Amino acid sequence: MLASQILAETFARAGFWVQSFPEFKAERRGAPISAFLRWDETSRIHRRYKVQECDVLVVVSPAPPSPEILGTVRPGGLIVLNREPRFPHTGPFDIARVPASRIALENDILSSEGRPMGNVAVLGACVRLLVPDGLAFLEEAVAARMSGAMADANVVAAREGYARCAKQHAVAGDTPVELSPGPEHASARRRSRPLFAVSTTDSRGNHTGTWSLDRPVLTDECTACAVCALFCPEGVISKNDGSMVVDYLYCKGCGICEVVCPVRNAIAMEPVSA
């Protein structure tokens, strides 16, 4: 949300009319969310409705985008990824990569949990690709929305992101992205909707695992004592055939299991993208 606001402010400083808004569902604070940005050269933006299709998809999270999200990019559009290795897919769009998490690590831009925050480095890449003369405006927008050492480090990250982004070219072996069949799913949901406000969806369809930035990985040291299962607030750890299993579909990555685990090195929190 902050990244989208900073980019909006960058475009505004470059003379555009802007409109930026987030989309929330039931996420808690700190979870990755979607945010949208419209910009217009000539007049105030009157469109007060959702963005269903986009010209530019910016993925700040180091996790690769889902087919559903990729399917919102219009043919001829641009995808900007926070990613060092090639994205081994191709489609009717340009793909650009920027090693934003690495840039954040290099400049010590970390969340309170110690995760690299690549937001502003990704914005540096966006500015390079969308308003090439706009790096100074991005630096001003960062300085306006942050303060002290955090602002200084992010101004450096903006420059690094600007310098270190590159478009990738399709090569043999890239798989075409599989786009999800949206409308049919929606009409099936309409048919199965109950008469009363009991629940409009099966809550098992709400994959809260997408909120997580880190996930617990069990090592060979695990003794299957099941203390983690006892403390897991989501109830996603269970004992199966004498060993512990984590259901990543619903694990929110809170890390309580790692803290309560009585065995040394039995649980390691690893970034979801790994």
Place this chain on the structure above:
Amino acid sequence: MSQTLPHGRVVLTSNDAAAHAVMLARVRAIGCYPITPQTLIVERLAELVAGRDDIEYANLESEHSMFGYVIAAARAGVRTFTATSSQGLLYAHEQLHRASRERVPLVVVDVNRAVFAPWSIEPDLTDSMSQRDTGWIQLYCSSAQEVLDSVLCAYRIAETAMLPVMVCAEGFLLSHTSEVLELPDQDTVDAFIPEFHAPADWLLDPDTPSTFSAMPEPNDYYAFQRNVAAAMDDARGIVEAVASEFTSHFGREKIAALELTGNPDADTALVAIGTIADSAQELVDGNDDLLVIRVHTYRPFPAAELSAALARASYVSIIDRAAAFGSLGPLGADVRSLELGHAKAAVNFVCGLGGADVTPATLRWAVKQTRSSGVQGGLAPIYVPEGV
């Protein structure tokens, strides 16, 4: 966070714009209780108020208490602010009746959110529109600039009319949407909003003890209600005069009751409120046969202005983003109460509940239905089908 307010051309959300307007209006008492999507207003105010001993910022235990707090603070003679949404506003419902009947010039921002059940944090106008008979002046906004300007005007309107004002802004569509706006400086606002001087016989003053709102005999009760009705009628002129003064003082147009765009002589008119009317601007582009009427002041209802604006329209589509089960939608019922004998059809549509998307395609569909209905419009609204 800087204690000095920025000014000039800035990028802010409507929630931020509301918080800045409250500071610029030199509010002295702020009552708070968090609720999405309003929470960011009181969070921003907490940052802006930090270290100031001339402003009391109170966290209350509920919205009901919060309205009690601002009512009491206002009666002690200070300018107040509070903000809420949805269930919070509904929980405070009885205090809303009290505030208008005690003639308390509160200014409140309601960030519109759908009402339970089922749960939703998404926008629709049912929360505030269902409070339309509580005696509050209601202003519905369609941009962050209008939220800022309306909060500033609201203090002038409230303290002149001695009635509470609710500034309404749709959740997310406005509250969390960053856009470009002009933020005035403190001196310009000070020259527009004078200090609040409450009428002496209304003020809670320990030196002149009085009993307020105790049980009167029926004819006195009735007379007090008539006074509120008369004050609401007078408020039409006050809203108009304050908007006109704002426009010349700040050099930026302030809408009073209605905003008209398109061809005023068009055969087809679309009446809407809030952001839907902003999206409807897209229908006006390149269409000479459409008049879009955005209702900004919903209470007191601008009946005369609307009748005049609709005098030449044969087909009228009235778009509600609120439900009033068992009747036309709130705006639909109000517009249909006007003399529209000349119109061939005046059809009320309900759409966008709980954040359901309302696009230009939705509005084009409504206009087409109105032109092809061949009936006056029916006694029930048309609920726009899903996916239109």
